[in-house]
Amino acid sequence: MTKTAWIFPGQGSQVLGMGLDLLETDQGKQRFQTAEAILGWSIPSLCQGDEARLSQTHYTQPCLYVVSAILSDLLTSKGYHPNLVAGHSLGEYVALYTAQVFDFETGLRLVQQRSTLMAQASDGKMAALMGFDRDQLKQQLAQTEGVVLANDNHDGQAVISGTPTAVETILGQLKVKRVVELKVSGAFHSPLMATAAADYQKMLSQVTFHPAQIPVISNVEPQPTQDPALLQQRLIEQMTGPVRWRETVLVMGEQGITEALEVGPGKVLTGLVKRICPDMNLVNINSLDSLPS
Secondary structure (H helix, E strand, O other): OOOEEEEEOOOOOOOOOOOHHHHHOHHHHHHHHHHHHHHOOOHHHHHOOOHHHHOOHHHHHHHHHHHHHHHHHHHHHOOOOOOEEEEOOOHHHHHHHHOOOOOHHHHHHHHHHHHHHHHHOOOOEEEEEEEEOHHHHHHHHHHOOOEEEEEEEEOOEEEEEEOHHHHHHHHHHOOEEEEEEOOOOOOOOOHHHHHHHHHHHHHHOOOOOOOOOOOEEOOOOOOOEOOHHHHHHHHHHHOOOOEOHHHHHHHHHHOOOOEEEEEOOOOHHHHHHHHHOOOOEEEEEOOOOOOOO
């Protein structure tokens, strides 16, 4: 019997035009209207506007959350249900929504607050590394203050995050096939986000988390759980902790998952899963046409 995981993408998967076809559905119309009432701006209008604006953290994260959540709703309405859910950074909020830990509106308000705090962060730097020696990276990180491993995506790809000086120190000492400096305002998923995380925790602690109806694998501790208190604590830790995606996918394999559906814009996560578990069947649900009939 096929065991399926639904995985939800994070910042970086946004693209102009995403989600516009979802306006053809009643679920899509309703969710976009609800989102506009909460955010004070229209996601469909923004997604067909300026790419630079869409790429701003304050706008990107709510857009990705809403589009991915609608696609998840549509899958569920067709009778499909996953055995596990997980999301990459921002995508973890859609995973929690899909698992009914909180409702759509609550999740969007959390994402709105999170994206605002992250957009206000400054004095940090992030860089994606492709093609490097993992042991050497660990050694350099241990020896360099002010920089950490923010995203462990697969054996040949990672993201480091920290002060500009510390990140440049790592890049100057580590042999890397390719480096991409990320266009972000701060050092996300690092201790430099501690102030933002403390502010965010005040809001998060006021939200009631319900037991997950589907086991969720969190970014900072990739072990499935349905415990609401644990899921809430892990979400707080996510602001300053790493996205352990490589381990997340390995745990999926250990749990007997044979198929992963990336639910949301782009194909980033299925590309990562293919490198980690090449035998896993991969499906992209990123538009109305891609939904199973």
